[in-house]
Amino acid sequence: MKLGNRAIVAGAGIGGLAAAAALAPHFTEVLVIDRDTLPDGIAPRLGVGQGVHTHQLLKAGELALERLLPGITDDFGKAGAVSMTVGRDIRVYDFGGWMDDCDAGFAVTSLSRPAYEGVLRKRVAALANVKLQGETPIRRFAVADGRCTGVELEDGSTVTADLVVDSTGLTTPLLKQLADDGHAEFPTEEIRINVAYTTARFRRPEKYRSEETGVFILPSPPENIFGLLLPIEDGQWILSLGRRGGDVPPRDPAAFKDFAKGLVAQDVYERIKDAEVVGDLKTFRKPTATRHLLWDAKKWPDGLLVIGDAMSSVNPTYGQGMTVAACEADALETMLANRAVESVGLDGIAADYFRAAGEISGRAWSLSINSDYVYPQTEGERPANFAMSRAIAATLRKLADDDVEFRVLRYKLVHMIASADALREGQMGIKFFTALQGSMAS
Ligand SMILES: Cc1cc2nc3c(=O)[nH]c(=O)nc-3n(C[C@H](O)[C@H](O)[C@H](O)COP(=O)(O)OP(=O)(O)OC[C@H]3O[C@@H](n4cnc5c(N)ncnc54)[C@H](O)[C@@H]3O)c2cc1C
Known part of the structure; x- marks a missing residue:
């Protein structure tokens, strides 16, 4: 049973495309609207200025996309993805x-x-009941009697829908x-991060062609520069250098390479020092981490x-944004499937969805904010805990040095495929609690 006639997705970024895949089985038609021109193939877009920077897809994000679009x-891989074993590569x-x-x-x-995004867009565009519409800016959400009824476009026209998903990104x-x-x-x-x-x-370079290694250098204060290097398609590396x-960091290629020398370890610099730069260097400022607590609306x-x-x-440094969006879409699909089975329709879906999405995004928020607060460059009062x-x-980092079981768990937590409950359970829980007590006593 379909839950509605038309669903609209505002924005065709990673979140919007994943949402369209989640909605497609449950609506007669899904219309994805974006203000940008949507390329046919793989190309950077003006509407996602961050897109030219290093983007790591965490394991939980990959699994969520795979559930929504099997085979993705x-x-x-067919688009040239490098496969890397976490912990080793x-x-x-x-x-x-x-x-x-x-x-x-x-x-x-x-x-x-x-x-x-190009691979995801192609898969979503191939869904029979999904239509992607570019070059169509949305002006506002249409609301009547406490219910969203569609979107109002910049040209003044309105498109109605039974459900609307806003995935217009941060600056909307x-x-x-x-x-x-x-x-x-x-x-x-x-x-303020x-x-x-x-x-x-x-x-x-030739000697690194077969090396499928990424290098993340994320030093503690007082260091304030970091580097994220990944091998990507077309035999290239992408390197983001960041400063808090x-x-x-400089945009001039030679100065950029020189800047990499300032990282606490030389592994990135050694790789790129003689490598040919492809295209222009791009910058991005991310002054704040921001969230709307819609579950408390x-x-x-x-x-x-x-x-x-x-x-x-x-903060994008921890590589969570695309994964959070994909996991939220996956949770939405589960919710819609349950509603279809129980024949309960769409009433009250916003409250149910925000509870689940708040939990998913909240995990990423806590992890990144607690890491950001370590740095004096992050402004704001540190929370009581x-x-x-x-x-x-x-403590987890220290145990990860000594014990491979904790090392694997730490990687799984970072990739959002394990819950921190593992630190409270069984033999690992006892070991962790003992080490934590020891560290707090010393
Ligand atoms: C420098 C940097 C590095 C990052 N690195 C990573 C990383 O390593 N891993 C990771 O997972 N995430 C990373 N992120 C975060 C990631 O880019 C975002 O979390 C992710 O793109 C969110 O997707 P989204 O669909 O919510 O928004 P977006 O991808 O921003 O898409 C929003 C879409 O909405 C459209 N739109 C906006 N307004 C309107 C309107 N009025 N009408 C119609 N369309 C509209 C835009 O054109 C755009 O297509 C990084 C971010 C930055 C800034």
């Missing part, structure tokens, strides 16, 4: 040292963001407009859901 991981420097090698038991793909004014129109009231949290990125692509609290129109960055956008959450993170 193979499609990523992605070298991580954090908490003042390198994580020891291990096989965490799972692999992830690595592609550029335009390639991820649509939620503010909804509140200004008196249709919604919700709290917003904003933390003051992060800036510059990104370059390189042709991988200061100017963006005092007023909200039913029939309007929000996914991805439009609801919650964290900050010292405890840092002690937990440091």
